[in-house]
Amino acid sequence: MKVGVVTFPGSLDDADARRAVTLAGGEAVALWHADADLKGVDAVVLPGGFSYGDYLRCGAIARFAPVMTEVVRGAEGGLPVLGICNGFQVLCESHLLPGALVRNDHQKFICRDQRLRVETTATVWTSDFTEGQEITVPLKNGEGGFVADEATLDRLEGEGRVVFRYLDVNPNGSLRDIAGISNERGNVVGLMPHPEHAVEELFGPGLDGLGLFTSVLKAGLEAIA
C-alpha cells in the first residue's frame, strides 16, 4: 500500500512521516506541493512543519498549493488523509475539518511528551487502537489551541468525531482538551501531537504513534481483500 507524504516549502517532519509509514510496513511516496498529482497513492499524510513560514496563519498559504486541490478532491471521495500539526492546520484552513488552531494560550512554543486518550477507533487512522487507549507521543507547537464555536464542538462530541484528547495537562488551551478530530466519514483525521515521532525505540517516547500508520495500512488491505 502506498502512502503519500506531501512536502511543502517549510515542511519539517516530512521525512519522519515517510519513515513512520515505512516502519509500519507501507510504501512511502514523496509528493511535491507544486504537482497536482497524487501519484496513485492510497492515502496521504500532510506532515508537520512551518509551511511558507506560517507567517500569515498556519497552513493558510499551503492550502492553496496545487497538490491540495487533489488532496481535497480525494478526501471528499473517501481517500484517507492524516494531518499532523501543520498538516492539521492545513486541513482546517482547507475546510476539510471544522474549527481552527490559534496561538497557544501561554504564548510560547511547547515541546513535551504528551499523554493522549484515543477517543474513537471508528476512523481509518485509529482502527488499530482500542477505544480509550492511553498513548504518549511528542507534542511540539506554537499555535496548537483548537477552537470552534460551541455548536461545532457539540456536534463533534455528539458524532464521536473527537479522536484524541489531551490527558494530564492541556498544553495549549485547546477547547474541551481536544487534540485531534475527524470528518464525518472518518477518513480525514487531524491532530496536533506528532505520532510519527513515536515509532522507533530510543528515538522518541515509545512506539505509541505507530498505531495510526498500521491502522491505515490495515484499512487499505481490507479494502483490497
Add this chain to the structure above:
Amino acid sequence: MGRVVIDVMPKPEILDPQGKAVVGALPRLGFDLFTSVRQGRRFELEVEGDVTPEVLAQARQAAEKLLSNPVIEDVVSVRDAAGAPEASA
C-alpha cells in the same frame, strides 16, 4: 503609487490569547484604564497606480480568501490608505 489597508480582527466570540496576554500585562505596567484588548492584523498592500474600485474589489477578495480565516476572523475594513473607505461591500 497607491496603498490599500486591510484590517482583520479575531471574531468577538473566539478566544484571543494574544489580546488576553496584553490585557493581563497592561496593569502591571501601570496602564489601568483598559478593560479588554483584542489583537488583529493590519495589512498594507501597494499597487502601481491609483487605488481604483477594481483594486479595492481585488483587495477585498484577497482579504476574504487568503488574509483572513472566516472561522475565527472578520475582515473589518478594506480601504484606500488615503482615507476613503471601501466603495461598498
Add this chain to the structure above:
Amino acid sequence: MGRVVIDVMPKPEILDPQGKAVVGALPRLGFDLFTSVRQGRRFELEVEGDVTPEVLAQARQAAEKLLSNPVIEDVVSVRDAAGAPEASA
C-alpha cells in the same frame, strides 16, 4: 463604552518576512495587482467610559512601551475607534 484602535507596523527598512510570504502567495491565487505587502498588528482596547484625551495619552504610552518593539516597529496610529484621530502627539 469607548474603544481605542492602535496600529503597529514593521519599520519600512526592516525585513518583513510575513509580508514577503503574502506577496508571494497572492499572484498564485490570481491577485496580480499588488506589488508589495506589509503585515502589522492592530489592537482594539476598550475602556469603561468615553475615549478622553487622557485615555488616548495612556494608549499611546502603552503602544510605545508594550504593544510595539521600537527597534523594529513603528506605532503608526493611536485613535478613537469612532474615527477621530489622536489629539496630538
Add this chain to the structure above:
Amino acid sequence: MSTGVSTLDTVEKAAGTPEHPQPWSELGLKADEYERIREILQRRPTGAELAMYSVMWSEHCSYKSSKVHLRTFGDHVTDAMKEHLMVGIGENAGVVDIGQGWAVTFKVESHNHPSYIEPYQGAATGVGGIIRDIMAMGARPIAVMDSLRFGAIDHPDTARVVPGVVSGVGGYGNCIGLPNIGGEVVFDPTYQGNPLVNALCVGAMKHEDLHLANARGVGNLVVLFGARTGGDGIGGVSVLASETFDATGPSKRPAVQVGDPFQEKVLIECCLELFQAGLVEGIQDLGGAGLSCATSELASAGDGGMLIHLDRVPLRDPSLSPEEILMSESQERMMAVVTPANVEAFLAVTAKWDVEAAVLGEVTDGDHLVVQWHGETVVDVPPRTVAHDGPVYQRPYARPQSQDALQADTPDALPRPGSDEELRATLLRMVGSPNLSSRAWVTDQYDRYVMGGTALATPDDAGVVRVDEETNLGVALSLDGNGRFARLDPRTGAALALAEAYRNVAASGAKPLAVTDCLNFGSPEDPGVMWQFAEAVQGLALACEELGVPVTGGNVSLYNQTGDDGLNSAILPTPVIGVLGVLDDVRRRTPSGWKDAGQNVYLLGT
C-alpha cells in the same frame, strides 16, 4: 567624468584625487591601517574599497588581536590528533571523519551584542548564521545547541533579554527544523549589559560531498542566491553613504537584522539539491561583512581574480549605494561558483525552490577582485589583502595585580552548614538557585524531536543524534563553560571547560574526536583582559593536546564589556567549549541518571 554619476567614487576618480578626505576613523580604522591601505593600492581607496577594508580588518572579521594567540592551537596539534581531521582551522568550519564514509562539521559562534540590542532577532539571526556556516561546507545541518549567559535574574533588564533570547533561539531553530540537543543557561551580574548568546550547529555529509569556499576556474560564474539585499547591519558605513549621496541623503538604515527562518530552510534544501546534482564548484555563506567578505574570501582562496557587477544584486531597498550593498549583512544569502555549463541547471534548482538567484560576475585570469557599478569600477584590489593579510596586533598583556588577592580568597572562609537543619536549608537554596534549577522552562520551548534522529537531549549532559539511519552511526555533543573558574585562573578554567564537555561526551558512550570553542572576553585593549585571553588559549591548547583532541574551529568575541573600567566592567572571561564524539550505534548511548531501583552506584575517578 560623466555628470550623471558624479557622486560615484570610482577607482579612476580616486587616483585623481589623492587628497580627498576620507572618514576612515569613523569606520574604525587606525591611522596606520589607513596608510597601509593606501600603500597596498598605491592610491587612496575608493569609498567602496574603504568600506571593504574597514569591515574586513575589524576585530570581528580579522581576529587582529587574537590571531597571534590562536596559532597556539596549531602548535599543539600532533599528527595523531589530525588522524580524523579532514579540514582544520581556517575554513568555515572544521570537518571530522567519523567513519563509514561519513564526515561531520560543527562550530560554535557568538551573537552577543546584537542579542542585547534586540534579543529575539539577535538570537534568531545568531542561530541562522552558524547554520549557514555548516551548509557552506556541503553538509546537511542536523542539530543545534545554545549556550546562554545573562545578568542577575532579578534585574529588570534580565526580564527583557531572557525571554527574547530564548524564544529567538527557539523560533529560528524550530521553524527551520533542527533539533536542539543541549546547551547552558547561566546567570551572573557581569553579563548584565552584555549577555552571551553562543550557538552551535553540527552537520553531516558523505566524504565526497565536502565543499570548500574558493573561486577556481577562469570563466566560472559567481552566483548570489537567497534573500534580497537590504540595508541591514550597515549602520557604520552610512558615513560613507552620506558622502556619496546628495542632500536628500539615504533613507534610514536599520540597526538590527530580522531573520527569516523559512527562507533559510528553503535555502538548505536548495543547497543540498545543488550539491547532490554536482552543480557547485565552490560555495560561501554570507554573514558578517556580507558581500565584502564573501567575494574577497572566495577570490583570495581561489586561483585567479574575480569580476563582480554589483548592480546585478537583487535589492530589497533600491536606494542602497554600492558601499552599502558591499557591507549589507542581510541574512539568508549564499554565494556559489558555478561552471557556465551548469548555470542553467543551477538556476532551475533555485527556481524550483523559489529562491532568487543572480549571476553577479565571473572568475577572471587576473589576480584582482574588481567590482563594477553600472560599468564603472569602484573596487580593484588584491583580494588577499582584504581577506587574509589584515593587520595583526601584539597587544600588551599582563597578569593583573588583583589576581593574587582573588586567588588568596579561598572558599575556606565561607561558612559551612553545621547542623542537619542548615544542611537541608543549604541544599534547598542550591536546588532553587537560578544556576542550578531545572532548565525545562528553556528546553520545553525547543523542538528536540524534529528529524527523528535524537537519541539524547535534555536533561542529559550530552546531546546525541543519528547521522546514518541504516547503521545508526551518530555523534554526541556537549557545550560547556564556567566563567567563574576562568576568572579565578583562566588557564585552568579553560582546561576545565574542555574537561567537562569531554566527560559529558565520553559518559554518553561516545569517543570524543574534536573541539570547537567560542572565546568570549572583554576588551583586548585592556592588558588584564588580554592576559586572561592568552592564558585561556594556552590552557585550552595544552588540555587538547593532553586529551588528544584538536580544536577544529571556533569564534572569538571581544569587547564584551559595559564600560571602560578594565576588568571591573568586563564580563567574566568565558571560554565556551564544544566537544564532538562519535558512536558507532547511537542506540547504545548511555543516558544519565539511574532508572531502576536496586542498581549499584559507583563513583569513579578521584
